[in-house]
Amino acid sequence: xxxxxxxxxxxxIEPGSGYDLKRRFERSVSHFWSASHQQMYRELHRLHAEGxxxxxxxxxxxxxxxxxxxxxxxxxxxxxxxxxxxxxxxKIREPFLIQLFAGHHLSRQQAHxxxxxxxxxxxxxxxxxxxxxxRVEQSDPALQxxxxxxxxxxALGIEAERTWIAWAEGILRKLEQD
Amino acid sequence: xxxxxxxxxxxxIEPGSGYDLKRRFERSVSHFWSASHQQMYRELHRLHAEGxxxxxxxxxxxxxxxxxxxxxxxxxxxxxxxxxxxxxxxKIREPFLIQLFAGHHLSRQQAHxxxxxxxxxxxxxxxxxxxxxxRVEQSDPALQxxxxxxxxxxALGIEAERTWIAWAEGILRKLEQD
DNA sequence: ACGGACATGTAACGAGTTACATGATTAT
DNA sequence: ATAATCATGTAACTCGTTACATGTCCGT
Numbered sequence: 182x183x184x185x186x187x188x189x190x191x192x193x194i195e196p197g198s199g200y201d202l203k204r205r206f207e208r209s210v211s212h213f214w215s216a217s218h219q220q221m222y223r224e225l226h227r228l229h230a231e232g233x234x235x236x237x238x239x240x241x242x243x244x245x246x247x248x249x250x251x252x253x254x255x256x257x258x259x260x261x262x263x264x265x266x267x268x269x270x271x272k273i274r275e276p277f278l279i280q281l282f283a284g285h286h287l288s289r290q291q292a293h294x295x296x297x298x299x300x301x302x303x304x305x306x307x308x309x310x311x312x313x314x315x316r317v318e319q320s321d322p323a324l325q326x327x328x329x330x331x332x333x334x335x336a337l338g339i340e341a342e343r344t345w346i347a348w349a350e351g352i353l354r355k356l357e358q359d
Numbered sequence: 360x361x362x363x364x365x366x367x368x369x370x371x372i373e374p375g376s377g378y379d380l381k382r383r384f385e386r387s388v389s390h391f392w393s394a395s396h397q398q399m400y401r402e403l404h405r406l407h408a409e410g411x412x413x414x415x416x417x418x419x420x421x422x423x424x425x426x427x428x429x430x431x432x433x434x435x436x437x438x439x440x441x442x443x444x445x446x447x448x449x450k451i452r453e454p455f456l457i458q459l460f461a462g463h464h465l466s467r468q469q470a471h472x473x474x475x476x477x478x479x480x481x482x483x484x485x486x487x488x489x490x491x492x493x494r495v496e497q498s499d500p501a502l503q504x505x506x507x508x509x510x511x512x513x514a515l516g517i518e519a520e521r522t523w524i525a526w527a528e529g530i531l532r533k534l535e536q537d
Numbered sequence: 538a539c540g541g542a543c544a545t546g547t548a549a550c551g552a553g554t555t556a557c558a559t560g561a562t563t564a565t
Numbered sequence: 566a567t568a569a570t571c572a573t574g575t576a577a578c579t580c581g582t583t584a585c586a587t588g589t590c591c592g593t
Contacts, residue, residue, distance in 0.1 A: 183454040184552080190461040200572050213456035220553065222574065247572070261464045267476055268455035272581085276361040277446035278391035278515070283368040284508030286439045292508065298445055330462030330470065330530075337456070337526045344522040348515045352508075362580080378544050398581065400546065423544040423589070450553085 183269065187214050188224050189233065189252060189260045194328075196251035199225050212310055212338030225250055233259055293356045300349040307342040310335060361447065365392050366402050367411065367430060367438045372506075374429035377403050390488055390516030403428055411437055471534045478527040485520040488513060 191197070191205050199221045206216055216224075225248075228234040233256035239247045252260070277299050284292055314335055317325065325332065369375070369383050377399045384394055394402075403426075406412040411434035417425045430438070455477050462470055492513055495503065503510065 182551085183452065183457060186454075186461070187457045190457055193461065198572075199574095210457075210460060211451075213451055213453040213460075215450055215452070217554070218572095219555090219574080223552095260461060264458045264461050264464045265469055265473075268458055268473070270480070271453045271455065272393055273389075273391055274361065274393075275391040275449045276364075277449065278512045279361060279365045279368055279388075280442045280446055281512050282388060282391075282509045283364070283371065283438060283442050285505055286442045287508075291443055295443075295446070302448070327463055330465075331460045333526075333530055334456045334459050337523070340522050340526055341519065344518050345515070348511075348518055352511055360579090376544075377546095395582070396544095397546085397583090401580095419543090425544070 183214075184216055184220060185224055185228060186260060186263050187216070188221070188228065189256055189263075192234065192250055193252050193257065193260055196249050198247045198249055200247075209313065210334075212306075212335060212341075228256070232256075289356055293353060296349055296352050296356070300346065300353070303342055303345045303349065307339065307346065310339045310342060314339065362392075362394055362398060363402055363406060364438060364441050365394070366399070366406065367434055367441075370412065370428055371430050371435065371438055374427055376425045376427055378425075387491065388512075390484075390513060390519075406434070410434075467534055471531060474527055474530050474534070478524065478531070481520055481523045481527065485517065485524065488517045488520060492517065 187206070187210065188202065191202060191210070197205065199218065202221050202225075203216075203218045206214065206221075225234065225236075229236050229250065233253060234250045235253050237249050237251075239249055277295070280287075280295060281292075287295065314332075317332055317335065365384075365388065366380065369380060369388070375383065377396060380399050380403075381394075381396045384392065384399075403412065403414075407414050407428065411431055412428045413431050415427050415429075417427055419425055455473070458465075458473060459470075465473065492510075495510055495513065
């Protein structure tokens with residue numbers, strides 16, 4: 182049920198197509214949500230059918246037509262209502278931690294490899310969040326103030342990655358000792 | 360695909376029924392995985408059908424029969440193989456952060472309420488992880504050493520909650536100022 | 538009498554993934 | 566030529582949630 186509100190939130194900030202949306206998910210909310218383009222299109226169709234979105238087809242020179250979606254009044258009302266509801270609890274699903282939990286099946290070297298691989302991924306994530314954060318800092322201060330809570334969600338993503346990285350480095354040190 | 364290995368991991372440590380498993384998920388891996396009892400039963404049936412689990416029915420005095428599952432050799436082999444594979448990337452889905460991202464629809468007071476509600480939940484989680492951690496520390500040192508990597512996953516859960524709580528407290532301070 | 542713990546399940550649905558499909562433009 | 570980017574979609578499947586169903590024992 183949350184994907185639809187993520188879609189409404191981004192389209193509320195700025196209208197766009199399914200394709201745009203997919204990229205914006207990757208660039209601006211990847212620290213707390215992800216979705217495939219198939220999910221986007223399915224959700225856009227539904228939201229449109231339910232009257233929460235308007236759609237205008239824009240022919241483009243040399244490119245396929247673009248279906249630009251924007252919120253209807255009903256869409257804005259639905260979003261404004263939802264943000265006030267208690268949020269459904271998030272479900273944690275971290276396959277890597279299952280592997281570590283079953284780590285007695287791994288040699289010291291194998292455990293080291295597994296953790297290192299994850300560590301690299303999290304360093305890359307931190308890097309991309311920091312770049313996003315810089316882009317935000319260089320944007321219009323009026324927008325920054327309007328969307329300061331959105332900025333705080335990114336700050337949490339950054340802190341979470343730092344915590345993760347520090348933890349993984351600790352594990353590697355222990356695996357390298359004795 | 361990961362639930363099945365979470366199930367295999369716990370049954371590898373100690374055999375048990377679907378009902379047992381559900382509670383063990385809540386008590387010992389809730390910091391990185393959760394599943395409903397329906398998922399457990401469905402997965403147990405499949406794993407049994409595929410020959411990765413043995414099942415022995417144990418009649419109990421005054422209680423329903425219990426189907427106790429344990430790993431077959433094929434099950435242990437499948438688990439040992441999987442733990443060495445690169446872990447599938449985790450998907451982050453945090454509905455609460457969508458709400459904050461759309462936080463310009465909230466009054467200062469509403470934002471404060473929303474964050475406070477989440478903060479309480481995370482404090483409760485931290486509390487339960489700390490209790491788990493104490494139980495681990497009071498257990499057999501030989502087991503602690505055998506499963507030290509499992510212990511580290513709990514340490515990460517604790518650090519992650521602390522990061523989260525510090526962040527939320529910061530937001531609340533900002534909402535209370537000016 | 539009622540709720541909670543114990544114990545296992547079915548059915549229906551919604552969410553998410555994977556594979557496939559189409560077709561134009563731009564850059565190498 | 567070949568790959569990448571732009572742009573939208575269908576079909577089939579698995580995973581996860583919600584609701585429903587059954588029945589015993591124990592404590593209050």
